[in-house]
Amino acid sequence: MGTLLEVNNLKTYFFMQDGVTKAVDGISYDLQEGETLGLVGESGCGKSVSALSVMRLIAWPPGRTVEGEAIFDGEDLLKMDNNEMRRIRGNRMSMVFQEPMTSLNPVLTIGRQLTETLELHLKMDKSAARNRAAELLQMVGIPEAASRLNDYPHQFSGGMRQRVMIAMAISCNPRLIIADEPTTALDVTIQAQILELMKGLCKQLGTALIVITHNLGVVARYADRVNVMYAGKIIERGTAKEIYHNPKHPYTLGLLRSVPRLDEPKKQKLDPIEGIPPDLMNLPPGCSFRPRCHYAIDKCAVEEPLLEPVADSNRHTSACWVAGKLSAKKDT
């Protein structure tokens, strides 16, 4: 297994009338072939923008990727011309969004939307594409797949539309699928169906997966490695086990303590993170998390901590001046 994607110092800013929103501000990570990476963090921390930047789907104005590299299969996506990029998107890498209704074309049949990409990217003829489309729908668990090719998106339930999106995403055997909150709009039991399906297909096809979500449980269940984001930066990165059982950033620790767990033995008080995330247009100096951090020392207000290996593992990284002193146990 080799490295499929390597993102280096990626910065995407939105140039607004009242200032510059640093939505993604210098993130670096790698993704191995076939790996599942979880991307977590609260609303507005830059999860979607970081994914859209890699896919080159940031619209100018007001947004632009101002710096960085995204090396995919040895080539920098950010240096490609639009035609090359279009060939890669939906072919070697594809995306699944939260709201399938907005990404499906309401006036085209499900069958047509599937065959279109197959004909375009894989150069299939009409009948081969149609057969493959039916096969894909069957793979994602749509009953009587062949007869449903003539249906329109509105004739499908939310869960079924998301299955169609997954069918489209895998249709060209991509190396990478980026799923942005793929199940947030769906019910719990349907969420479970879709995530199991997606994980199963990726495993079967050897596809790497980036799952963006604010649900810490989903990441714990499905991800091999995890990037935790806060205010446009990755503040901690490690294997799922490292992140959940040995967190080395106060924000990660705070997140884990503030979510109720289904297996909580008795009623106990949650330990919320005080305050609210900072305004990305006016970030505080030093560490962005400092105003909400219980562990802050003087240095935190002046100098920005960088993502660095933590003592016991050089693959587990944290951007915090006191990372070495944190332990997952309650300390207050």
Add this chain to the structure above:
Amino acid sequence: MVQTTDNVLIDVQNMKKYFPVTQGVVFQKKVADIKAVDGVSFTIHKGETLGLVGESGCGKTTTGRCILQLYKVTEGDVYFEGENLCTMKSTALRSMRRRMQIIFQDPYGSLNPRMTCGNIIGEPLIVHKMVSNRNEYREQVTELLNIVGLNPYMADRYPHEFSGGQRQRIGVARALAVKPSFIVCDEPVSALDVSIQAQIINLLEELQEQFDLTYLFIAHDLSVVRHISDRIAVMYLGHIVELADRQELYENPLHPYTKALLSAVPIPDPILETTRSRIILIGDVPSPLHPPSGCVFHTRCPIAIDECSAAIPEFRNMGNDHWVACIRV
């Protein structure tokens, strides 16, 4: 029948709410019924939190609104301290209303954008004639802001100037203004980020203790419901299929739907997750316009037998106040 059990605040008996589906513009002819709530029975004890969990459209909000008489029930009864709200005269009901409040999911949509935060919180004080002069009004609004953790100087701001979590605090303060004994919390934290969600959950718990409140806590997130509730009712397609103590429901779920729901909720613990069994339900939730016959869950149930589609299973007490509606347990 008047309920007199001391510690029961709310007693719901065989409550149904059907929404008519009509056709035609002038003579609106009823063509069908949406069976949003189809015969639910449960009690809520004084000072407890009853959690109501279930998937979108299963009838949670409708249940809450029927209890508060914001919807007229189609059938059945709702007793509040032994008095039947469904048959109460409107003047009597009006004074009862003060004691029952609701907090909504969408903190933005539920606040009037053109009113200041102070007036949003204070309005019910005037409606229910709970203050006699301007000074008293100001004092109480200030106190309410303090109680929910907002700064009194924020009273003159408008909803759009607040964050999601702060707006939810305004909603809580407004509900508290009239000193209710019962609050329906309808997905009060579903729209919030985890760190803010925890702040609001803690606030609701503190207020419950401080003011001896009784909650019906509605949510689709079973982890949140289990955290805050003393007992939990699991709803599916208009029916309560299981009801038990929070610990009992987790350790000893009886209904196949509850089992699937529990297994579908991931726990933020990757080591534990590798050992948990998963029951993946097939298919979608049927429409409440054409609910399946018999047990409404039989179309997706992994252990259904022919008899399941014949009759609606009785909601029975299996001992220990653990109630379940399934013929196979």
